Amino acid sequence: MFEVILPQLEVNSERALLVTWMVEKGERIKKGQVLAHWETAKSVHELAAPHAGYFFPRVEEGDEADFLSVIAVISETDAEPAPPKAPEAKPNREAAGNFTKKAAALAAQNGLSAADFDKTGIITERDVQSRLRQSALPDLPKTSSLDNLKLPDGLTRVLVITGGIGAMHLIAILRKDPRLDLVGCLDDDPALQDHRLFGVPVLGPLSLLETFWREGRFDQAIIGATAVVATRQKLWDRCKALGIPMANAIDPSAVLGAGVVLGEGNIIGAQVHIGMATRLGDNNFIAAKCNIDHHNQWGSHILTGPGVMSSSFVSVADRVRFGTGIFIEPLVTIGAGAVISSGALLLGPVPADHLVKVRVSTETVHLKKEG
Amino acid sequence: MKPQERLLVHHINRALTRIMGEDERVLMIGEDLLDPYGGAFKVTKGLSTQFPQRVHTTPISEAAIVGVATGAALRGMRPVCEIMFGDFLGLAFDQILNHATKYPLMYAQEVGCPITIRTPMGGRRGYGPTHSQSLEKFFVGIPGLEVTALHRFQPVEAFYRRAILQRDQPSLIIENKIMYGQEPLDTVARYGDFQVRRHGQDVVDAELSLTDFAHEEVTLITYGGMTDHCLEAARRLLLDEEIASNVLVLGRLSPVQLEATAAACARTGRVLIAEEGTGAWGIGSEWAAQLTDALWGKLKAPIQRVACTAPVLPNSRALEEQVLPSTDTIIQAVQTLMSRT
Amino acid sequence: MSQEQTEQFFRKLSFIRLFESHLLEQFSWGKLSGTTHTCIGQEANAVGITASMGRGDVVFSNHRCHGHYLAFTDDAFGLLAEIMGREEGVCRGWGGSQHLCRDGFYSNGIQGGIVANAVGAALAEKHAETGAVTTVFLGDGTLGEGLVYESMNLAALWSLPVLFVIEHNGYAQSTPTRLQLAGELEARPRAFGIPTLSLASNDADAVHAAVAPLFEQIRAGEGPRCFVSHTYRLGPHSKGDDHRDPAEIEARRTFDPIRLYRTKLPETRATEIEQANQNRLAEIVNRLAESEGS
């Protein structure tokens, strides 16, 4: 098979118009026979067959073709050769509804798509922010967070993964929920084996997880480890690989506003306030006395210390680690994997994988007794 | 209209045809103008058939082309000269500087010299050192000469009509070679994701924005062949870095028409000027000087200029791409602008 | 040649001489600034050639243009005022000695460029079918400019109504012909197929007689013609810049066009005309002096 290339007919154009093919599709042609008439800005050019064989066009009359592109093939047989694979579509630069990189990230976090914007042309971060501000109450499912919990007939049997301080924290919360039956904990620490945490037995090492799940010994799990983001995420991935549904643990003293949406596996500590229309992803640990105000968008695997105060419209990406006593201004965005030190006051965006250091100069001096 | 007849070269050709048809005083003078050839870039194709008396094909005599046009203009004609490549304009420099522009000025009376010189400039065709230059900077400093640069957002016929029929002094029109084969965007209100605004009459400055003409941080000023590069840079700056810019495509290079440009730059306080020719003593130099004066106190960073970096344009397309200003060099210059704030 | 025309020629010849002598004097008194190029010794061309011109005809001239201007427009007041840098000048003081424009007369101090402009003017007149002839005056030194040949080529190719007048005075500024002109001068226009007439005479009548048929041929649509006048500049190139052998100049005074022509008139008539010219110049000078204070 021979590919017929449209030659560079002249230097001042980039393409030519196919006026007419002079031969039929599938026709047997001779070398040198006139195949087509091409028109450029300047004149009409004849194109001769570079080979003998059976002719199959790749361009239609009235269409334009780029110089040096394949316009036909000449085959040894009269069977039509398979058309070439469609070239990888070049990103259509003229397409409407493009997001800037930042806008795309912010929109995704908030579950917005181009259709949510009444705009032709590029959607910027500013556009997304103003869209978020406009929607006082976005269209969120009217379910409350507690309805997310799966409640099969009778009690839900919950397995607590790991058995350290975090787990005790968690058990303290879950114990207050009459609908739950805490099956036990799994932890690799030999010192914990056969102990009870607030009456809940440590059943053995983590390696039992798969067996317990296979044997149907629990309905949901929840991760107790609350110190290291990576640990928490690794355990989550392990559970999710097994398809285990994860329970939310919400302290009864927490207040959740209208339209709050939680994913799974979250731990919400005592006296946490989550404002209206805020969304939280999965597997987060929100320590006591945090305030996550309205229209926040938090991702997954986030750990906080107590007293993180985020104002409205704050976005927090996945795997962010907060210290204690942090204030966040409205509309601040925090990138994935960021670490925010205790006492920080966040006024502007924090890029992904950045550490916010706090320079506090605190000095402890000896009090000299008078006299 | 056949698909190929939508190109800018055909629009210029139609405009010239109409203008010649309307006014008997219009002559075409230049090399290789006659049909069937119709000029090296085919801008004058068909004219010699339609107006055989008024299309004068000449020997290779650029000085005489402009000189003869000048004499004819002094005696009431409205000649249009085609200089085959802008690179050859140097041969006619004295006629432009000491004759065509001088007569109306030095005779201190109502002596008009309405000649129009059209010429293609610009590279990216691989024509090499003496057929690819952008030499307009050597002409913008000539008093009494209006230098305009055609761009795709410019209504074509009004542009040529003004120079040929409505002005009484010499006009130099720069036509970018690449543009001949592109389609005009003379009436569009949107171009891709850009909104298009036009300032001025007949000779139009186009202003393009991806956002809203209000919240841009940078103004990119350009003309002619650098337009697409600036637009692409503006797109990438917004998509990748959330830096919004407006792009001003100048129709008139000289005399400097400051008002609309200064207003657009005042909004952003950060200005970049992109030109295809060499930069020193360039188009951008004068614009930068005038804008600095007009915007003193409003500029947030020194005005940046982007231009050809080599003293000669290489023939190889690959080498040429390295030395001509590109989307990347514009983006880098904008980053400099942002960082120097 | 009628008596009337002879008197007219002499009136013009002697006025140009008087006018330019006055200029040189004014320059040496420091009354005029800048530069000037007088045509002293070459006046026969100005008078003899412009005599064939009529309304609508066009003249392009060079740095040495006063004689051409006076013979063509008779605007002595406008010219003197212009050279003195006065608002009343024909170009309001902007143009000066070598940049004049009036009623189809154009001059420019750049050598050679006007030749192309003259060809263009002829093209325009041909298009407009006015029947006008465009004359361009250039010196022998200007034959060094390439544009002259581009222009002759076009004039011949397009058969344009243009007369090239080459005033061959043997010098370009300080450079004698033998250092700047190779080959035969007349062969140059002829190489383009332009019929070329050569004359070595400072007699305005002879010049007129030689050139008048050229005008007729051009007006009849026969295309361009060239007239080469072998003449001599008796004055300096501009002012105080003459390094030629005084003996050479002295020898040429025999052919002073004014002196030659004066003999064609009775002595008393010639003196009368000269007196009238002096009165006219004095009147112009006075008018300018009066308006200066106002």
Ligand SMILES: Cc1ncc(C[n+]2csc(CCOP(=O)(O)OP(=O)(O)O)c2C)c(N)n1
């Ligand atoms: C382009 C240009 N070069 C140089 C000069 C300076 N210049 C003025 S007159 C002159 C000599 C011209 O000689 P020619 O053409 O023989 O005229 P002539 O002075 O003898 O009448 C020169 C060199 C000029 N005016 N223009």
Ligand SMILES: [Mg+2]
């Ligand atoms: Mg001379």
